[in-house]
Each structure stands twice: as structure tokens, then as C-alpha cells.
Amino acid sequence: MESSRLAGSVLAPAWLPAAGDLNALHAPLWANDVERGKGGELTVSGVPVRELKERFGTPLYVLSEGDFRARARALKDAFDDAFADLGGGVDVYYAGKSFLCTEVARWVDSEGLRLDTCSGGELAVAARAGLGGDKLSLHGNNKSDAEINRALDLGVGRIVVDSLHELHRVAELAAVRGVKANVMLRLTPGVHAHTHEFIATAHEDQKFGLSMISPDAGTEADGLSAAEAAAKLAVEADSINFLGFHAHIGSQIFEPEGFEIAARKLLEYTHHIQDKYGLTLPELDLGGGYGIAYTAADAPRPAAEIARAMAAVVRETCTALNMDAPRISIEPGRAIVGSSTFTLYETGTLKTVQVEVAGGDGATAPRRYVSVDGGMSDNARPVLYDADYSAVLANRASAAAPALSRVVGKHCESGDIVVRDVYLPNDVAAGDLLAVPGTGAYCWALASNYNYVPRPPVVAVSDGAARLIVRGETEDDLLARDLGA
Known part of the structure; x- marks a missing residue:
């Protein structure tokens, strides 16, 4: 049954289309x-x-449940296909902060995805769901010692370190346990996504990440940026297994350009650190933030389109730098469950x-x-x-x-x-x-x-x-x- 039609109200915002069939589902x-x-x-x-x-x-x-699983598979398949010719491959981490419970953690695992957590509580859900530590990552700009110790006890695949101070703590706590902590360093690449101020997370003036241009406290005399000071420590610390870099440019992003720019900057920085310190960093995480439709005015890009654009940049940049492609990881959450x-x-x-x-x-x-x-x-x-x-x-x-x-x-x-x-x-x-x-x-x-x-x-x-x-x-x-x- 088609409802009556009406010209748009003068009070309606410009993005809201005039009412059509109110029984139709967009x-x-x-x-x-x-x-x-x-x-x-x-x-x-x-x-x-x-x-x-x-x-x-x-x-x-x-x-x-069927839709959740289908979106998870579609994202994984799209990125697997796009990166198939790049030796490093790709991992998809579901961003648990978007929505997480024991059952959903099991769906994520059964669909071949990994799980990104950002608190001790989220780690507890993952453990209860039976996920192995190697399938987990731990984020957070102010992790407690208890959270870091839990991550080390679980043997998480990576701890994403957010500051030089935190890196020192992770190294010390891992040394006490006699283990090597798998670490990625979160950087702020300065790529501003077109999104709300509080969910744009790559600019300098915010709480997340290590600056690639500004020094951290105590590093001014060395002339090193916070990011390079952390990279130097990660290379030198016996209790750190330095995997590579991480960046997240924001949330609810529709266009691939921001991801492409961030990927290029991070690959170039990876090449710089590898060349300076004589090592190979095996991984690079390009974050999440892929947008969904909340209204008829929203037009998110298909996962395959974003994947192909990102893979092209990784391929071209690595060729130009004459470097092997690291294993890429991404962290969609909203794009799966939203x-x-x-x-x-x-x-x-x-x-x-x-x-x-x-x-x-x-x-x-x-x-x-x-x-x-x-x-x-x-x-x-x-x-x-x-x-x-x-x-x-x-x-x-x-x-x-x-x-x-x-x-x-x-x-x-x-x-x-x-x-x-x-x-x-x-x-x-x-x-x-x-x-x-x-x-x-x-x-x-x-x-x-x-x-x-x-x-x-x-x-x-x-x-x-x-x-x-x-x-x-x-x-x-x-x-x-x-x-x-």
C-alpha cells in the first residue's frame, strides 16, 4: 500500500528528501x-x-545474525581479493568497541576475522568466547598495568602502543614476565577525515597516537619526534617484538582518499625506519572507520572499492620505495554490525x-x-x-x-x-x-x-x-x- 505523497516541509533539513512512499524500505x-x-x-x-x-x-x-555474518565475509573476501598479489596479505580485525558480546565474538571468529579490543573488559569477553590470544589486539591510550598484564598473559597478537610512556611500561612488564610483547606503534599521520571533530582521530591535537613531527617529553634534546623515539626504543628493547605501525584516521568515512593518503605516509615512514635501523617491520595497520548509511542521503562506498583503492596505493608505494609489502590489517566495526x-x-x-x-x-x-x-x-x-x-x-x-x-x-x-x-x-x-x-x-x-x-x-x-x-x-x-x- 503506497502512502500519500507530500512536498517537503520547510522545516526539513536540505538532505532529507521530500516524503515518498513511507511504507518503502530504503x-x-x-x-x-x-x-x-x-x-x-x-x-x-x-x-x-x-x-x-x-x-x-x-x-x-x-x-x-545472517546479515552480520554476510557483511563480515564480504569485507574479508574483498580485502583478500584486493591484496591477493601482495606478498604480505591482509588481516581483518573486527572492532569490538562498536558492539561486543560473547556470541558476537564467536561469530567473528567463525567467519575468519580477528578481534580488536580496547579494554580489559573486552579482553575478558574474548577470553570467555574462547578466542586464542593470537587472534586479538589491544588498543587504548591509557592502558592500566592490569590490562597490559592480562594481554601478556593471554599472549595477544599485538598491543597497539599509544605513547612513549606506555611503551616503557609494556617493555618493563614484559621483561618481568620474561616474555616478548608484540607491539605496534600508533601514529598520527595528520590525515583529517571529513567527520565529526570527536571521531576524527588522525590530526595532531587529540589524545591518540605518537606524533610524527613533534617530540615527546624528554626527547627534545635527541631531536627525535615522539614516533621515532618510540620506534628506537621498540628496536632496542629486548622485551619488545616490534611489528610495525598503526593509524586510524576517523570514523564514518565514505571516501577512500583519506585511507590512501594515510597508507602512503605510513609506508614511507615504515621505509624510513627500516632503512635507518636496519630491520624489516612485517605489519602495517590502516585502521577502520568505513561509513554506513544512516539516512537516504548517505552513500557509502562498497567494501571492494575501498579495498582495491587501498591495495593499489600499497602496491604502487612499495614498488616506488623498492620495499616488500608488509602484511596489512584493517579494523572495521560499524561497517559490519551497524x-x-x-x-x-x-x-x-x-x-x-x-x-x-x-x-x-x-x-x-x-x-x-x-x-x-x-x-x-x-x-x-x-x-x-x-x-x-x-x-x-x-x-x-x-x-x-x-x-x-x-x-x-x-x-x-x-x-x-x-x-x-x-x-x-x-x-x-x-x-x-x-x-x-x-x-x-x-x-x-x-x-x-x-x-x-x-x-x-x-x-x-x-x-x-x-x-x-x-x-x-x-x-x-x-x-x-x-x-x-
Whole structure:
């Protein structure tokens, strides 16, 4: 059933297209097994959303296992194919910080990927899932001694060191154990990705990485940059197995150019260090940050296109430098889990307000507020990054006219916005279900208990069946750490 069409609201942002068929699903936003079923009800792997609501409640993160696995395989296959003629090959590390639980760690392992962690807790999940240490990496700009020791005990494949101070600590802790720590050095290559300030991670003025141009504390007299001082120590320390360099230029990146520039700079720097210190660095990590579609305005590049562009730069640069290609690794997270998941909400209160139109000489236009039973506690990205999302009426089709809507949460906070601008049918009512796609990455991972709201469960759906992989919190959980009773 096709809903009515309407010219775009004057309040809508420029990127939001005028409302068309509100029952249609824009495929890039959704898992590959999400579709409209009987009566227009949304289904995932054949399971209707009303069944999910009845069994597990709302809010609910709905994760398509088949889609997750397919995206993981597609990325691995794309990079394996693109780098097939380069002797070093390629490894794909799933960025666990995007979304991680025991079950997902096992999926990652079974699809032939490795796992990137950035805390002791994430290492604990990996160990519980049965992943061998050689399949793990540990990130973090301020690792504790306990986290470093856990990584050494697990025999992780690499510790990505973020500072000269940390490198000294890793070397000392490894020496006490009588082992060699596998180390990569994270550099800031100065490649600025077109992204939000707080998720652009390659410029100098930020907390991550070793500068390739500025000295670190205590190295000024040596005339060495922080990166080269760390490389010198990594070469000289008996307890360090120096694997190579790492860089991450940002997140939610659509174009391959930033990755290409970073790859060229890091290869040239690798060649410089190898030549100066007479060694071969076997690995180079080019990070992650591949973007996904959150709205119809987003057009992410196919994984194969990015892989071919990166491989071409590695091939050309290594040929020009007359050096063997190191083994390349990448760290996708959002690109695998982001679109594999949507959040299911139940609608509560609704209201329509008249908003003054900018430059309209007092003219106004309507905006509808649609409140749902979750909010910033299950999706903090809109308030943190001004992130945009989409939403659809999920439990039925509608032929009603579109209304520019703002989907908001239940929290006592004016910034509690889930979807800032979206067209929804104007007959959406209390008790209807809304689905917000693209919530697999950094939504559950950033979830909070603001206003003492329990965090939602995560359900995995595959082959027509749904099962919990993370149970929802209860009020007993919330009170368990409160010792005032």
C-alpha cells in the first residue's frame, strides 16, 4: 500500500528528501533479511516485529545474525581479493568497541576475522568466547598495568602502543614476565577525515597516537619526534617484538582518499625506519572507520572499492620505495554490525507544535513530536555527535499523509532526541511500533542507565528464529550495586 505523497516541509533539513512512499524500505539502511510482511508489518528473517515485542519487550536491539555474518565475509573476501598479489596479505580485525558480546565474538571468529579490543573488559569477553590470544589486539591510550598484564598473559597478537610512556611500561612488564610483547606503534599521520571533530582521530591535537613531527617529553634534546623515539626504543628493547605501525584516521568515512593518503605516509615512514635501523617491520595497520548509511542521503562506498583503492596505493608505494609489502590489517566495526541491527520502540505520547519558519515573516509550519519508550540511554549518538537517523512505522502499513516528525525519548532531558527529522505517517498513534535502522554500532556499547532506566536486551534473529544474546536489565540489576539498603 503506497502512502500519500507530500512536498517537503520547510522545516526539513536540505538532505532529507521530500516524503515518498513511507511504507518503502530504503535498502542500504537495513539488514538484508528485513522486509515488509503481511499487512505491512516489518519482519527480520521472517520473524514479525510484533512477535519480538511480545516475547522480549521494547526497547529492543534486533540483530540479524545472517546479515552480520554476510557483511563480515564480504569485507574479508574483498580485502583478500584486493591484496591477493601482495606478498604480505591482509588481516581483518573486527572492532569490538562498536558492539561486543560473547556470541558476537564467536561469530567473528567463525567467519575468519580477528578481534580488536580496547579494554580489559573486552579482553575478558574474548577470553570467555574462547578466542586464542593470537587472534586479538589491544588498543587504548591509557592502558592500566592490569590490562597490559592480562594481554601478556593471554599472549595477544599485538598491543597497539599509544605513547612513549606506555611503551616503557609494556617493555618493563614484559621483561618481568620474561616474555616478548608484540607491539605496534600508533601514529598520527595528520590525515583529517571529513567527520565529526570527536571521531576524527588522525590530526595532531587529540589524545591518540605518537606524533610524527613533534617530540615527546624528554626527547627534545635527541631531536627525535615522539614516533621515532618510540620506534628506537621498540628496536632496542629486548622485551619488545616490534611489528610495525598503526593509524586510524576517523570514523564514518565514505571516501577512500583519506585511507590512501594515510597508507602512503605510513609506508614511507615504515621505509624510513627500516632503512635507518636496519630491520624489516612485517605489519602495517590502516585502521577502520568505513561509513554506513544512516539516512537516504548517505552513500557509502562498497567494501571492494575501498579495498582495491587501498591495495593499489600499497602496491604502487612499495614498488616506488623498492620495499616488500608488509602484511596489512584493517579494523572495521560499524561497517559490519551497524546496518545489521535496528532498534524497536513502542510509541507513547504524541503532539504537534507550530514552529516559526526562518525568514518567513512570522509564518509557521507544523512539527510532530513522537515519543518512544527509549531514548538517549539506548542511543547516545544523536546527543553526542548530532548523528542523524531514520525511522519507519514497523507494525503496519499506512496510507496516511506524511508528517515531518521528531522522534524523542522518555528521559528528562531536552536533548533526548532519537531521530531529529523524519517523515512518518500522520496516523501514527500510541502503541504503534517504530523501527530505527543502523543502530548496531555504538548504541548498545554506549548505553547508560540515565534516569535509572534499564538497558535493553539484544536479540539475534536467524533462519526464522529469535533468541536473546544479551538479556535486558531489570530494576534488581540497577539496585544491586546500591549499598544503601
